[in-house]
Amino acid sequence: MLFKLIVVISVAISVRGGLIPQTYQENVVLAEPHNPNPQYSYLYEVQDPITGDSHGQYETREGGVVKGAYALMDSDGTRRLVEYTADAVNGFNAVVSKQPTGKLHVGPDGRRLV
Numbered sequence: 001m002l003f004k005l006i007v008v009i010s011v012a013i014s015v016r017g018g019l020i021p022q023t024y025q026e027n028v029v030l031a032e033p034h035n036p037n038p039q040y041s042y043l044y045e046v047q048d049p050i051t052g053d054s055h056g057q058y059e060t061r062e063g064g065v066v067k068g069a070y071a072l073m074d075s076d077g078t079r080r081l082v083e084y085t086a087d088a089v090n091g092f093n094a095v096v097s098k099q100p101t102g103k104l105h106v107g108p109d110g111r112r113l114v
Contacts, residue, residue: 037063
């Protein structure tokens with residue numbers, strides 16, 4: 001038991017004295033500078049004729065104002081379009097509209113899906 005204690009103390013002294021390198025590394029994370037006028041823009045769209053999946057979205061930000069829209073196909077065959085804006089003064093506001101597409105979504109048994 002005394003031998004184990006002497007070994008542990010010897011290793012600790014060797015590490016503190018620099019004889020054995022320490023196994024941990026300090027990671028310093030520097031914060032990015034504040035951007036008073038952040039800007040971004042993105043767009044994506046999916047059109048899969050095999051599954052019938054059809055949706056997309058775009059969004060832009062200029063300063064504190066975010067504007068965008070997304071669209072998807074509802075099960076009743078209409079296209080749902082959601083257009084939105086968001087800012088610190090007015091909050092989040094969305095306008096939803098439904099547009100007929102002329103397509104009906106039909107289940108495997110031939111009945112219309114709602």
